[in-house]
Amino acid sequence: MFASTDSAQTTLEGPLSCELSHEIYQGLSRNHNFLTVHSYHHHVYEPRPLRPGANDSSVATAAVHPTSRAPTLEAHPRKKLKLSESINMIGSSTSLSPDRKVSVRTSTASTSSSASPSQQSPRRADEKSTLPGSLPKASPAHGASASPLLSATKSQKIITTHKKAASQPGPSRLPPRKAPKETLNPRMLPKAPSSHATRTAILKKLHSVIVTNNQKLSRSKDHPRASLVLTPDELITMALDDEEAVAKSDPELYSNIIKLRIVKLSKMSEEAWAEEVMKHLNSRYYHVPVSSKTTLDTTRAIETGLTREQEIAVLQNLITPLNGLEEYGYVTKAPTEAEIEAAKQGVADSKGWEKCDRCASRFQVFPGRRDDGILTTGGQCVYHPNRPITPPRKRTDSYTGSSESYFPCCGESIGASVGCTKAAHHVFKISEPKRLASILQFETTPAQPEKGPLGPVCFDCEMGFTTQGLELIRLTAVSWPEGRELLDILVRPMGEILDLNSRFSGVFPEHFANAIPYDSRPVSPAAAGTAENEGHHPGPMLVVDSPAAARSLLFGFLQPETPLIGHAIDNDLNVCRIIHPTIIDTVILYPAPRGGLPSRMSLKTLTRKYLSREIQTGGDKGHDSKEDAIATGDLVRRLIADSWRSHKQYGWQFEGDRLVAPPDKDDFTRSRHGQCMVKEGC
Structure with a gap:
């Protein structure tokens, strides 16, 4: 044929x-x-x-x-x-x-x-x-x-x-790899943390989330990421590796931790997923660093159209009045000696019993250690790292009942789980001013006539848990509006460290181990601030021996009339034991939608919403207090621009660097948020 x-x-x-x-x-x-x-x-x-x-x-x-x-x-x-x-x-x-x-x-x-x-x-x-x-x-x-x-x-x-x-392999910057042939069947372990059926169900859910993230990455137009798109076999292997790692490391909390992992992956951005894939590939095949890029602009400058002196002049209209804020934690006067003695007596009578700030358990704490060397009782602390969230009410709630509140860290409803994270110690936090003063007394910002007027300062603090409660472990101050570093130091707390709270503070034990004493610093803080700060703590940090020493250094940049800018600044002032009469707090300038205090919007939310900037992206590396201080200052600058437009519309003008009101200034009032308002509305 x-x-x-x-x-x-x-x-x-x-x-x-x-x-x-x-x-x-x-x-x-x-x-x-x-x-x-x-x-x-x-x-x-x-x-x-x-x-x-x-x-x-x-x-x-x-x-x-x-x-x-x-x-x-x-x-x-x-x-x-x-x-x-x-x-x-x-x-x-x-x-x-x-x-x-x-x-x-x-x-x-x-x-x-x-x-x-x-x-x-x-x-x-x-x-x-x-x-x-x-x-x-x-x-x-x-x-x-x-x-x-x-x-x-x-x-x-x-x-x-x-x-x-x-x-043929697609565009790739990574060497070829070959995943083993496996199925979605949990790997055999000497001691399984749960039944085979439970592990299989969790594994399938984990694999489904991994596949979804992989599909998003495959649609990405970012050319270098093409090498990070996984094959079906690699997706199965990654899911098996993740499930096996949790099952081996924490069998007691297996269910909670793996659910937390699934929730985290489901909310992961494309950049974070690319880094996650690279970690997996490095653990199996090779060691190739992959740089991620942020989707939001982190360096966008705020343009107010004003000079530095003019911005400072408008800033005076944004100063937060402290009268009436004492009930929300703002300390306006130092506790008396009698109040301090009463607080000390109460601590002695309690014999060290405290309530855990994370799991609400009762435990004892022993500053200076007990005779047998332990710091706390109660064993490990098992808790949820995030606060519960209540879903918004729906029309069908009247028929089906309201939606249950749940923990965003693991997706568990309230009461369904004791926690998804564990720590070595229970911890506690002190809020009462008199008890705070019993450990270190509050001090008002002193006047320094020889220095003359000093420029506004933005500052942010990081805290860790010790046997004395929540203490200062890092303090950062930058100039405003330039954002130049003035002070960035580690602080040795007064009590023994229970938990550095690294997932929030960004401070780890190695930072203290490698720190250089402040008195032997190679350069001044002002000179160090001119260098480019890449990442979290690029080099050894400076350290001081006590919160009192850190407070004294901060006072060197302040006068009583110097505007001190912060986000939820009452927490930072209280941990430093500072009473400052001239503060600007962004939680008050940008009140929460449901009536302001005591509700507060997070700095990360405000920065994303009003500056189109992403901060606090370090994940387990924690926050960077310098980044937070600069973001807080930029939020204020954005409001300066809005405030000046409002002032200008109603006849305000500058004479040199001084802001001058219009002739009918009696028709103007200032709102609590610092906005210039007219009687009939603005």
Whole structure:
């Protein structure tokens, strides 16, 4: 039936050849959109067994090695054979892939053709032998009947080219890798943390979230990330690795921790997922750093249209009045000696019993350590690191009941779990001013006439838990509006450290271990502030011996009338034991939607909403107090620009660097948020 123009002539004899050629053509027509109806005629022969010991020419195929012999055939019943059966009977290897792309190979060439394209030997363009996986060329002598086969051959070449292109690795900056073949079946462990059914259900959910993140990354237009798109096998391996790691490390809290992991992955940004994938690949294959880029601009400058002196002049209208804020934690006067003595007596009578700030358990704390060397009782602290969230009310709640509050860290509802995180110690926090003063007395910012007026300062503090409660461990101050670093120091607390609260503070034990004493600093803080600060603590930090020493250093940049800017500044002032009469607090300038204090919007939320900037992205590395201080100052600058536009609209103007009110200034009042308002509305 077939005749090749190559040196190796190939023919198919008998009904088998006819049916084979017809089946191949029909398969190509169905799968490659050959919509044109061709005139392809064939005769129907009665099937008959081939002669035992038939020579090569009777069952010859399109082969690379013409001398290969085909096995003999057994007699077969009088019915039409399937294509795969026919090919197997004549000794050729024919396979139909799931997408029905036809590939015809000889038994001799099957081994070489099944290898990957990179393992196959290259062929010259003028080589005459037929390539494995292609069809023999039709002879021109067949006239019209050759046309469909020529088209089929051309289409098959296109398919082969497409297959080769698909098998080639995409744009990648990573070496090739090969994941093991595994299934979504939890790995065997000597001591399983839960039943096999529970682990399987959790594993499938974890795998589903990983697949979703992988799909998002595959649609990314970021070229370097193409190498981080995982194959199906790699996705299964990653899920198994994650589940196994949690099962081995924390079998007691397995369920809570793995659920926390799933929630975290489901909310993960594309940049964070790329880093997560790189960590997994580095743990299995290689060590290649991958840089991530933030989606939001972190360096966008705030333009007010004013000079520095003019901004400071407008800033005076944003000063937060402290009268009436004492009930929200703002300390306006130092506790008396009698109050301090009463607080000390209460602590002595309680014999060190406190309430854990994280899990609400009762425990004892022993400043200076107990005789046996322990700091606290009660064992490990098991808690939820995030506060519960109550979903917004829906119309259907009146019929189905309101939605349950849940913990965003692990997705568990209140009461369903004791916690998803554990710590070595229980911890506590002190809020009463008199008890705070019993540890370190409050001090009012002293006047320094010899220094003259000092510029506004933004500051932020980081705290850690000790046997004395929540103490200052890092203090950062920057100038306003420039954002130049004035002070950035570690602070050794007065009590023994229970928990540095690193996931929020960003301070780790190694920072204290590598710190340089402030008195032996190589450069001044002001000079250090001119250098580029890349990441969290790029080098050894300076450290002082006590919160009182840190407070004295901060006082060096302040006068009583110096505006001191912060976010929830009462917490920072109280941990430093400072009473400052001139403060600007962004939680009051930007009140929470539900009526302001005591509700407060987080600094991260305000920065994203009003500055289009992402901060506190370090994850487990914690916050950076310098980054937070600069963001707080920029929020104030944004409000300065809005406030000046309002002032200017109603006739305010600058005379030099002094803001001058219009003649009818009695018609103006200042709102609590510092905005210039008119009686009839602004």
